Amino acid sequence: MTGLAARNETEAAILSRRSIRGFLPEAVPRETVEHLLDVAARAPSGTNMQPWRVIALAGEERQRFCEGVTAAYLAGAEPQERDYYPAPLPEPYLSRARAIGWGLYGLLGIARGERDKARAHMVNNLHFFGAPVGLVCLIDRTLKLGSWLDYGMFLQNIAIAARAAGLDTCAMAVFAGFPNTIHALLDLPESDGVVCGMAIGREDRDAPANALRTARVPAAEFARFRGF
Numbered sequence: 043m044t045g046l047a048a049r050n051e052t053e054a055a056i057l058s059r060r061s062i063r064g065f066l067p068e069a070v071p072r073e074t075v076e077h078l079l080d081v082a083a084r085a086p087s088g089t090n091m092q093p094w095r096v097i098a099l100a101g102e103e104r105q106r107f108c109e110g111v112t113a114a115y116l117a118g119a120e121p122q123e124r125d126y127y128p129a130p131l132p133e134p135y136l137s138r139a140r141a142i143g144w145g146l147y148g149l150l151g152i153a154r155g156e157r158d159k160a161r162a163h164m165v166n167n168l169h170f171f172g173a174p175v176g177l178v179c180l181i182d183r184t185l186k187l188g189s190w191l192d193y194g195m196f197l198q199n200i201a202i203a204a205r206a207a208g209l210d211t212c213a214m215a216v217f218a219g220f221p222n223t224i225h226a227l228l229d230l231p232e233s234d235g236v237v238c239g240m241a242i243g244r245e246d247r248d249a250p251a252n253a254l255r256t257a258r259v260p261a262a263e264f265a266r267f268r269g270f
């Protein structure tokens with residue numbers, strides 16, 4: 043699939059990870075989620091600051107949260123807490139983003155201009171694509187770039203440990219667009235900033251979106267090797 047052969051179990055878990063956008067309703071026990079978070083928290087962080095704060099949602103709490111954020115989305119734009127990505131995206135990032143956007147829409151049968159279908163997909167995203175567990179990932183608003191770097195390692199650890207446990211994930215920047223709503227719904231302290239969400243569950247292999255396979259630029263192109 044990736045064109046890469048795993049050389050060991052760790053690589054197999056990394057290479058088998060994909061963003062999953064359709065989950066089975068099968069519950070994931072709290073103990074499993076807590077263990078994944080404990081394992082993921084072994085990620086390195088600058089001066090061991092461990093900037094991650096997580097609200098793990100399941101059951102009725104998850105449902106209430108998803109409905110609340112969806113209502114905010116349908117009501118219109120919310121003031122943004124931070125610039126997540128530059129607008130417009132420069133190349134080559136714009137082309138890469140478009141490739142996955144249209145690839146996904148193609149699988150979902152959403153044609154250019156079909157706003158109702160695009161909105162329904164967004165609502166599905168805001169319901170963690172049906173995953174039984176949704177993480178809301180938070181960071182102290184006073185922390186800066188270095189801690190966001192740490193956070194990425196933590197999130198990747200969750201995704202890889204989940205794969206090794208037979209589970210699937212999807213990171214979700216979409217939740218960062220609703221900071222005020224999320225603060226109100228989860229009764230968060232003022233100090234918490236929303237990094238992203240993450241769905242955890244088991245892949246629904248019949249979900250059309252899960253046929254998506256994404257490409258990567260090879261190291262031979264993005265890296266330069268000197269002195270070998």
Ligand SMILES: Cc1cc2nc3c(=O)[nH]c(=O)nc-3n(C[C@H](O)[C@H](O)[C@H](O)COP(=O)(O)O)c2cc1C
Pocket residue numbers: 059060061062063142167212213214215216217238256
């Ligand atoms: C921080 C972050 C936020 C993301 N947010 C979303 C999202 O809101 N919705 C979505 O469908 N995918 C989201 N993704 C998934 C990316 O689209 C995906 O990682 C990328 O296209 C590569 O595909 P792969 O994860 O299947 O390898 C996000 C990924 C990351 C790392």
